[in-house]
Amino acid sequence: MQKSLQDNLFSDLQTLLGERARDGDFELGLYGKDGSVLEGRPSIVCLPQSTSEVQEIVKICRRYDTPFLARGSGTGLAGGAVPIGEPVIIATAKMNKILEVDLDNRIAWVEPGVLNLDLSNELLPLGFHFAPDPSSQQVCSIGGNVANNSGGPHCLAYGVTSAHIAALEVVLPDGQIAQFGDLTADGAGYDLRGLFVGSEGTMGITTRIAVRLTQNPPEVRTLLLDFADVRDGAAAVSAIIAAGLIPAALEMMDKRAIEIVEAFVNAGYPTEADAVLLVELDGLPGGVEYGVELVRSVATRHHVGNVRVAADEKERALLWKGRKNAFGAVARIKPDYYLHDTVVPRGKLVEVLEKVYRIADAHDLIAINVFHAGDGNLHPILAFDSSEKGVLERVHAAGRAIVTASIEAGGVLSGEHGIGLEKRDYMGMLFSAHDMATQDLVREAFDPDGFANPLKVLPTGSRCSDSFGQHVPDGAWV
Amino acid sequence: MKKTPFDLAIPVEDISSCVSCGLCLPHCPTYRATQEESASPRGRIALMRQAQRDSSIDDAFVGFMDSCIQCRGCETACPAAVPFGSMMEKTREALATQTSYQPRWRRFGYSFLGKPRLLRLGSIGLAVLQRLRMVPRRLPLPKLPFVQKALIDSGSDVWLYTGCIMDAWMRETHLSAQRVIESTGAGVKFPLKGASCCGALHVHAGLAPEARALAKKTMASFPGEAPILVDSAGCGAQLKAYGELVGTEEAEVFSRRVMDVHEWLAERLEQLPTTQEPRPKVVVQDPCHLRHVQKAHESVHQVLEQYVDLIHLNDDGLCCGAGGAYATFHPEVAKEVRERKLSLIRSVEAEEVASANPGCLLHLQAGGVRVRHPLEIIDGLLTRES
Ligand SMILES: Cc1cc2nc3c(=O)[nH]c(=O)nc-3n(C[C@H](O)[C@H](O)[C@H](O)COP(=O)(O)OP(=O)(O)OC[C@H]3O[C@@H](n4cnc5c(N)ncnc54)[C@H](O)[C@@H]3O)c2cc1C
Ligand code: SF4
Ligand code: SF4
Numbered sequence: 131m132q133k134s135l136q137d138n139l140f141s142d143l144q145t146l147l148g149e150r151a152r153d154g155d156f157e158l159g160l161y162g163k164d165g166s167v168l169e170g171r172p173s174i175v176c177l178p179q180s181t182s183e184v185q186e187i188v189k190i191c192r193r194y195d196t197p198f199l200a201r202g203s204g205t206g207l208a209g210g211a212v213p214i215g216e217p218v219i220i221a222t223a224k225m226n227k228i229l230e231v232d233l234d235n236r237i238a239w240v241e242p243g244v245l246n247l248d249l250s251n252e253l254l255p256l257g258f259h260f261a262p263d264p265s266s267q268q269v270c271s272i273g274g275n276v277a278n279n280s281g282g283p284h285c286l287a288y289g290v291t292s293a294h295i296a297a298l299e300v301v302l303p304d305g306q307i308a309q310f311g312d313l314t315a316d317g318a319g320y321d322l323r324g325l326f327v328g329s330e331g332t333m334g335i336t337t338r339i340a341v342r343l344t345q346n347p348p349e350v351r352t353l354l355l356d357f358a359d360v361r362d363g364a365a366a367v368s369a370i371i372a373a374g375l376i377p378a379a380l381e382m383m384d385k386r387a388i389e390i391v392e393a394f395v396n397a398g399y400p401t402e403a404d405a406v407l408l409v410e411l412d413g414l415p416g417g418v419e420y421g422v423e424l425v426r427s428v429a430t431r432h433h434v435g436n437v438r439v440a441a442d443e444k445e446r447a448l449l450w451k452g453r454k455n456a457f458g459a460v461a462r463i464k465p466d467y468y469l470h471d472t473v474v475p476r477g478k479l480v481e482v483l484e485k486v487y488r489i490a491d492a493h494d495l496i497a498i499n500v501f502h503a504g505d506g507n508l509h510p511i512l513a514f515d516s517s518e519k520g521v522l523e524r525v526h527a528a529g530r531a532i533v534t535a536s537i538e539a540g541g542v543l544s545g546e547h548g549i550g551l552e553k554r555d556y557m558g559m560l561f562s563a564h565d566m567a568t569q570d571l572v573r574e575a576f577d578p579d580g581f582a583n584p585l586k587v588l589p590t591g592s593r594c595s596d597s598f599g600q601h602v603p604d605g606a607w608v
Numbered sequence: 609m610k611k612t613p614f615d616l617a618i619p620v621e622d623i624s625s626c627v628s629c630g631l632c633l634p635h636c637p638t639y640r641a642t643q644e645e646s647a648s649p650r651g652r653i654a655l656m657r658q659a660q661r662d663s664s665i666d667d668a669f670v671g672f673m674d675s676c677i678q679c680r681g682c683e684t685a686c687p688a689a690v691p692f693g694s695m696m697e698k699t700r701e702a703l704a705t706q707t708s709y710q711p712r713w714r715r716f717g718y719s720f721l722g723k724p725r726l727l728r729l730g731s732i733g734l735a736v737l738q739r740l741r742m743v744p745r746r747l748p749l750p751k752l753p754f755v756q757k758a759l760i761d762s763g764s765d766v767w768l769y770t771g772c773i774m775d776a777w778m779r780e781t782h783l784s785a786q787r788v789i790e791s792t793g794a795g796v797k798f799p800l801k802g803a804s805c806c807g808a809l810h811v812h813a814g815l816a817p818e819a820r821a822l823a824k825k826t827m828a829s830f831p832g833e834a835p836i837l838v839d840s841a842g843c844g845a846q847l848k849a850y851g852e853l854v855g856t857e858e859a860e861v862f863s864r865r866v867m868d869v870h871e872w873l874a875e876r877l878e879q880l881p882t883t884q885e886p887r888p889k890v891v892v893q894d895p896c897h898l899r900h901v902q903k904a905h906e907s908v909h910q911v912l913e914q915y916v917d918l919i920h921l922n923d924d925g926l927c928c929g930a931g932g933a934y935a936t937f938h939p940e941v942a943k944e945v946r947e948r949k950l951s952l953i954r955s956v957e958a959e960e961v962a963s964a965n966p967g968c969l970l971h972l973q974a975g976g977v978r979v980r981h982p983l984e985i986i987d988g989l990l991t992r993e994s
Contacts, residue, residue: 223643
């Protein structure tokens with residue numbers, strides 16, 4: 131951007147936001163990254179506190195022909211919040227109020243910067259929670275959950291974010307404010323709410339969100355099953371679901387994952403096992419008991435070793451803490467990781483897992499698997515040290531092979547982390563040119579000039595108006 | 609903003625161990641107060657990385673580093689075991705040696721802590737002003753005594769560390785600790801002359817050479833092999849870190865002798881006397897340097913539970929904002945951080961708060977709640993009974 135233009139843009143934003151508009155060198159660097167390994171750089175960072183401020187920022191950006199990009203907590207794993215082409219970042223972190231809890235309608239209106247777990251903690255005394263629970267739930271924002279249509283261990287039974295969003299207030303890319311969805315079960319017209327959820331910031335910025343509240347189950351039981359062979363574990367997953375049971379959560383970890391997680395939490399994860407399943411059952415007491423016995427008997431048929439039932443809430447919390455911190459704990463063996471997110475049919479879990487190990491071996495990398503087994507959502511982690519020469523090429527090659535293997539097995543590109551920048555150019559592996567052109571039309575209906583989170587989700591070339599910088603950062607395997 | 613050259617030497621394996629997952633953010637008091645990336649652990653690490661890469665910094669960088677409370681809540685939260693505390697100490701040390709980060713007047717203030725007699729005189733002066741109502745009530749000061757009770761050895765089973773400001777302002781706490789230790793049948797010895805200040809505040813301020821000098825004097829004041837018990841979480845954490853700070857075998861051995869007094873008591877629960885006193889409802893605040901650094905907070909819970917109905921705060925040990933000298937230099941942030949803790953405290957039904965760190969105790973007290981050291985609470989119950 132031209133220097134004088136940039137100065138004027140900044141001065142207008144400063145007039146609006148005061149010291150909450152930033153362009154300091156050090157600070158800009160902080161908003162260049164999210165939870166992925168990708169990196170960019172914004173031109174300006176704005177920290178609005180209200181819908182009208184967001185609206186004004188968008189209008190000012192439009193006046194200066196500058197793209198903008200919403201950012202929640204910056205934990206996305208697909209580079210969705212990574213600024214490409216020097217956009218203005220609109221960070222929602224300061225918009226973190228729970229505005230209204232309406233128990234009659236089982237709805238809460240929240241601002242987008244509210245942290246997922248903060249909301250559930252706040253609702254705890256009322257007997258409710260917000261069901262989507264990404265492993266990053268202590269820090270990710272509800273706005274980010276909406277934008278990525280995030281999932282979590284308990285989404286197996288409860289459904290992903292989209293099922294828990296009743297309505298949204300959105301600042302559209304042209305600066306208008308709209309509400310999508312309402313509190314009735316099935317509003318008239320197209321489900322624009324459903325369209326917006328998962329749009330990764332490319333259709334505008336949500337500034338108020340009506341989330342559905344889920345009642346806390348009266349009884350919860352958490353089981354840890356260990357297996358001497360990862361194949362038995364994977365087979366048990368399919369068998370549990372085939373037996374007619376949908377547990378609240380059904381997670382799997384392989385040997386390496388168990389070791390690193392145990393080093394962090396000391397929860398008594400069996401480090402000698404080849405794989406563990408973390409199974410949670412909830413509901414009415416009798417049903418839960420029945421479920422526990424069913425899981426036990428199915429697992430026994432698949433050569434389970436030990437079946438540990440968490441004795442109390444403390445033990446249960448500790449087991450989950452291990453699972454939910456697994457990605458970060460990978461840094462204990464290597465300083466960098468590349469996390470993949472593909473979905474395969476449950477029946478193909480064993481086959482694809484074995485391929486993942488083979489691919490990692492062939493590229494001289496370490497693969498770690500900890501994932502939402504119940505819905506076949508694989509999260510192979512490739513651990514590496516970026517200071518090793520040439521390692522990134524190997525990581526990229528292995529990543530591509532893993533994605534290819536998943537798609538060949540009848541799977542899809544992303545289970546929950548979104549497409550963002552990371553998987554953008556893989557869209558062609560799954561969709562035909564015609565499919566993508568149609569998706570482009572949908573995007574253009576919201577953002578004809580390409581201002582909102584440009585260069586994300588859909589590959590360049592699939593839209594003609596992507597004229598902002600084409601630079602893709604080092605380390606991206608797009 | 610003007611850039612100045614800066615040489616920051618943090619080992620690459622430390623600085624690259626952060627994977628930017630953000631899981632530490634909600635456990636950082638300054639992030640909670642501001643929602644600013646620059647006031648978060650992830651952000652501060654990224655800033656260090658940037659400074660190291662560019663070999664230069666500006667005033668904004670100094671401000672971002674200075675706003676960290678060094679509570680190390682981020683270390684407990686971090687699944688990647690990022691050694692944040694030591695990285696921040698290295699950054700502060702580089703700032704103190706290469707920039708005007710610690711101006712002369714501040715260094716002078718810190719040097720006071722190592723001079724017990726001056727400290728005592730200053731405290732008497734403050735006590736006078738307090739009686740004349742010339743010290744604002746909102747300042748985190750206890751009611752200061754004119755005359756101090758003497759510290760009298762009762763044996764040599766354990767040492768009881770006394771410290772600088774705490775001894776000048778809150779000697780009663782040491783006397784309570786002494787009585788509770790004695791109630792298990794052990795005899796207490798107070799440090800020889802020379803143990804003035806542990807140096808924790810100096811380390812936090814980046815004044816490591818000064819801290820090392822204090823450490824050497826302190827180590828010489830606890831001859832023998834008896835355990836060294838500490839009733840201040842901040843001092844205890846520092847004494848346990850002498851091994852790293854001083855880097856000698858002698859310092860390692862010394863640090864291994866140090867225990868928080870509650871850790872020692874928790875190993876002797878059955879020796880502690882019981883009381884018939886009604887059990888008061890007490891809410892416990894875990895000082896960061898006990899919970900996140902020493903990881904010994906549960907021993908406080910165990911000891912207190914012998915005598916009181918204990919209530920825990922559901923905040924994963926989020927810092928209260930005191931942070932040694934932090935509340936003095938950053939009163940606004942410290943107050944905002946404290947407000948979060950206070951509102952949680954007010955939401956539970958308790959007669960008082962127990963805090964095993966004098967800094968947190970005074971900071972919370974200045975926020976308008978009743979706070980005592982756990983051993984003062986227990987001593988009170990035991991004394992009432994006899
Ligand atoms: C350790 C770890 C574990 C994780 N586990 C899971 C998991 O189990 N399941 C899962 O699904 N994900 C998981 N994630 C990924 C990530 O946490 C989720 O995608 C989360 O929803 C992102 O939220 P955020 O607030 O960090 O968003 P950001 O990363 O800041 O942004 C993500 C995207 O949302 C857009 N956005 C943000 N706010 C708004 C808004 N108000 N309006 C419009 N667009 C917006 C951004 O432009 C960007 O495209 C994990 C991440 C980490 C680091
Ligand atoms: S030490 Fe405390 S204040 Fe500093 S970054 Fe860590 S959590 Fe935040
Ligand atoms: S310090 Fe630890 S918890 Fe925080 S972002 Fe870095 S790796 Fe994650």
